Amino acid sequence: MPNLRFRQRAVHRAAFTAAATAGLVGALLAPGVAQAANAHQPRLANLQLLAINDVHGNLEPPAGSSGTVQEIDPVTGRTVATPAGGLEYLATALRQAREGADDSITVAAGDIVGASPLISGLFHDEPTIEAMDELGLDVTAVGNHEFDEGAAELRRLQDGGCHPVDGCYAPGRTFKGANFNYLAANVTDDRTHRTILPPYWITKSQGVKIGFIGVTLQGTPNIVTAAGVQGLSFGNEVATINKYAAELKSKGVNSIVALVHEGGYPASNVYNYDCGAGGSGLSGPIVDIAKNIDPAVGAIVTGHTHNAYACMIPDPNGVPRSVTSAASFGRLYTEIDLQLDRSTGTIVRPSVKAANHIVRRDVPKAADLTSLIDYYRTLAAPIANRPVGYIGADINGRGSSDFEKPGGDLIADAQLAGMSAPSLGGAQVAFMNPGGIRSDFVYKATGAEGDGVVTYAEAYTVQPFTNMMQVKTLTGAQLLDVLRQQVSGLNLAAPKILQPSANLHYTLDLTKSGADRIVTDSVRLGGAPIDPAATYRVAANEFLAGGGDGFPAFAAGTNKLVGPSDLDVLVAYLGAHSSPSSPLAAPARDRITVLGAGSDQD
CATH class of the missing domain: 3.60.21.10 (Metallo-dependent phosphatases)
Structure with missing residues (x-):
């Protein structure tokens, strides 16, 4: 039922006093009707x-x-x-x-x-x-x-x-x-x-x-x-x-x-x-x-x-x-x-x-909010502060305005690495949806862990959904459809450019429209063109693999195998591929060649 209660919250309600205002304030718009300027002298609040x-x-x-x-x-x-x-x-x-x-x-x-x-x-x-x-x-x-x-x-x-x-x-x-x-x-x-x-x-x-x-x-x-x-x-x-x-x-x-x-x-x-x-x-x-x-x-x-x-x-x-x-x-x-x-x-x-x-940070902090945040920060600390990897500079994800985001490339590489073993699905390529990248991998320390340290909390901030990873079999034709659906169908007006693992390359031509923006002949997996009749094992999080974000070609995949969460494979990848003496560098962003100008909106 509709909520009809009249609530007046003392925390921010001022006294309900307003003097009757003399003079004409302007044309009034009653529901659906523009009122004449001289219709009446309103009492305004x-x-x-x-x-x-x-x-x-x-x-x-x-x-x-x-x-x-x-x-x-x-x-x-x-x-x-x-x-x-x-x-x-x-x-x-x-x-x-x-x-x-x-x-x-x-x-x-x-x-x-x-x-x-x-x-x-x-x-x-x-x-x-x-x-x-x-x-x-x-x-x-x-x-x-x-x-x-x-x-x-x-x-x-x-x-x-x-x-x-x-x-x-x-x-x-x-x-x-x-x-x-x-x-x-x-x-x-x-x-x-x-x-x-x-x-x-x-x-x-x-x-x-x-x-x-x-x-x-x-x-x-x-x-x-x-x-x-x-x-x-x-x-x-x-x-x-x-x-x-x-x-x-x-x-x-x-x-x-x-x-x-x-x-x-x-x-x-x-x-x-x-x-x-x-x-x-x-x-x-x-x-x-x-x-x-x-x-x-x-x-x-x-x-x-x-x-x-x-x-x-x-x-x-x-x-x-x-x-x-x-x-x-x-x-x-x-x-x-x-x-x-x-x-x-x-x-x-x-x-x-x-x-x-x-909301500038040069004003005093609200003490009650500080107290609440400190309470939950203390509860979360044993999990949040654990180091899980190391980076040598910022690796932007959410904060990147480019179609191919360094943070997205890193996540896709982690997903391919985490799901490539035969027992985990035998993935040959991985894709990450851009809207699922919620932040950047930030080099400068925000706490006591030191610059370049990626804590579990920071990794969680980038990948907070903990979606389970899936590997599905797609035909080459379906895989090409996935790429086309980035710029057509539900994504025609606002393209959603997937972040590919390092072994996939193709050209995105912004001078064209719709699905034609994907230059099909340019698509290469491991250096070889996609065979429409062949089958490929493709890794993605469960949301994307289920056809989310306007990618029904993913939902048509078969032989689904469910693996660890996207956060788990990211943390495992960071731990296996970085150390204090050998931090991860930002990926080169050389997987998607973009012709024409433009930026994405994820």
Whole structure:
């Protein structure tokens, strides 16, 4: 059932006082209707929304390029990478932002948990849920990563209780669940045909009802393991939001905000890039979604693509509407200031102003977050601090903007090495999906282990899913289909370039389109061309091997053999191929020859 309780959290609610404002503020947009400027003199209330997305359990400041934000240096005019993120700093930034606000609500657009570093992932993301409560989160949409461990585990994160397998992590300490509201308006149980969590949340600000609708991307089943979404259906984002916007209006809720775990790609990676007139500088799925959402929705908070933007995109009536995203990993937060018309209960659309702010590390840490993080860091230390390998320099994975990533090459090599023995499947080639590479292998020490040391925690941060490895038999024709599906089908608009093991080489021609971008005649395995009629043993993690990320050719493979986890084979490879005196160097990135210009978005 929809969550109808009106909750007012003292941790960040200011007194609900606002004087009647004299004078005309601007044209008002009631649901679906632009009001004339002289229709009436509204009584206005100021409301602040603070928004985050895609935290992914990053309690501590993210390492390497994952822990920076691109901004323009005001002195030199050059783009610089500014260190950012860490929930101790995010909590301080949010608390400072709330000071002086008549009222403030903190929202999120999904992927708060999942693909998390060890300090959170080891404890099934209970630490992140507790941290979100500490920093004052009120409501969030689910994201695709909220389903990494299935719907039952998602409900446990909301409702509390010890993990069904691992139990509680300390004597006398039971996980209480989230004090904030998870929303899943477009996720239904196939048996009951009801949403697995409330579709919306209603609260009040200064006497005005506000409804928040939360959805994840309809394509969630394509990017989550089959077990995580078994028995669930994911509806269209626009149809779902419009359905519940109508339901909210029927209940007298005319101020509506959509929390959407789907996003876009700005033309610049600078965090405060101007999207241009009509949001012309933004592309990707969220553009069409925003253009078709009911005008009754006054603002749209988004996520998923890990990009930063604060754009104005026209609604179905052609009226500009705020669409925002705060990058990822807690490096930014979005401040959305708006006014509520007490008379009509609507968001005054022309009043909506949004901007992203960097979570800088030159502010005091929030003591309560420090205490929480220290607690879990101590619990995790015996596992986290164990050295597992050595590198001679940064080996970028998530932080690389190239199609072929050094960190991805390393992972693929580890998977081939780990699965090549006949007893483990006899793999002849391995592939790693780029979206599964969650961080970089960072040379500079973040703790006491010393520069170049890769700890278990650092390896876990790069490969946090612990997907089981699989080896399947594919025909040469199917193997070529795998390569073509990187740039066609579900991946036509946003290519997903797989990271190949060192024995595979081919050319990617960006001057062509679709599947033709793969130069078939250039594909070589061990120096020999692929024979479409021959068979090959191919290694990949269980998500990719099952056809995830838009690779159905993998799912067609036969003679499946299941091996260790992807993390286990990575740790084994690091241990076997590096030492303090002989650290690993970054792979040369010579496996994919790229013709034409371009970069990937994973």
